[in-house]
Amino acid sequence: MLFPTLFDSLERARWNMHTDIPWEQFDSSCISERQLHGIKMNSILEWSSMPTAEMFLRDNQNDIDFSAFISIWFFEEQKHSLALLEYLRRFAPEFLPTEAELGAVRFTFDPAPALDSLALHFCGEVRLNNWYRCAREYHSEPVIRAIYQLLANDEARHARSYFKYMQRAMKRHGEQAKMSFSKIGVLMTNPRMNRAMHPTNLHVNKSLFPSDTVNSRLPDPGWLTRWLDEEIHFDEKWETKIERGILQNLSALFGEQLDSARALRQFQKSLTVL
Numbered sequence: 001m002l003f004p005t006l007f008d009s010l011e012r013a014r015w016n017m018h019t020d021i022p023w024e025q026f027d028s029s030c031i032s033e034r035q036l037h038g039i040k041m042n043s044i045l046e047w048s049s050m051p052t053a054e055m056f057l058r059d060n061q062n063d064i065d066f067s068a069f070i071s072i073w074f075f076e077e078q079k080h081s082l083a084l085l086e087y088l089r090r091f092a093p094e095f096l097p098t099e100a101e102l103g104a105v106r107f108t109f110d111p112a113p114a115l116d117s118l119a120l121h122f123c124g125e126v127r128l129n130n131w132y133r134c135a136r137e138y139h140s141e142p143v144i145r146a147i148y149q150l151l152a153n154d155e156a157r158h159a160r161s162y163f164k165y166m167q168r169a170m171k172r173h174g175e176q177a178k179m180s181f182s183k184i185g186v187l188m189t190n191p192r193m194n195r196a197m198h199p200t201n202l203h204v205n206k207s208l209f210p211s212d213t214v215n216s217r218l219p220d221p222g223w224l225t226r227w228l229d230e231e232i233h234f235d236e237k238w239e240t241k242i243e244r245g246i247l248q249n250l251s252a253l254f255g256e257q258l259d260s261a262r263a264l265r266q267f268q269k270s271l272t273v274l
């Protein structure tokens, strides 16, 4: 079981909401209304770990190890939302989302293959780690910078934890895991796709289409793309870091040298031909 070791390492890395965020350093001259709006949207986005945790528990009924890990992941994601909410509560309460706005991102996801969801969320955590590192550079207000640093570190640890379950799946499910992970890897490193390629942008409930992505249920559905393009400037340099992170991990997982998205596509094609 991976859960006891992951519990231990995540417990040791855990930060404290009161003592590890330098709340007293807040500088109101370094934050704008547009930025506060972004923090509001981001707090709602983080709240969407709720339906994701529900999906993971439902789709992994036979996997008590992974399900137990989800308890930590869910706790830490809700804590991310809470840290951003606490920032708004202290310094800009007029930007606090309502319970209804938070509740709008809790909706049922259609059942999905467990291996696909695992790989998707591994890639999603790699992406979030980079988004938050970029957001930290973009902001000049010291408290929100510190929060984004803490969040980025957690997202990197989440990616590593999901990766451990991918390694375990390779031992248990072999070819099936390889097919699923390479398929998702191709999807998440496809340069033709929207740059905001993240689980929160995927359609996850046919009956609610087109309002069945997390981002479409935010009070400002266009926020994420605008935030990435016009505010934090998440450019090619950052995209390359994500692609490299995904490719390096998949290379280690498959024992294949996959040094470009094209190489991964070819590898995936070779699997489907077999």
Ligand SMILES: [Fe+2]
Pocket (backbone or CB within 6 Å): 046, 076, 077, 080, 128, 151, 155
């Ligand atoms: Fe998070």
Ligand SMILES: [Fe+2]
Pocket (backbone or CB within 6 Å): 077, 125, 128, 154, 155, 158
């Ligand atoms: Fe995360």
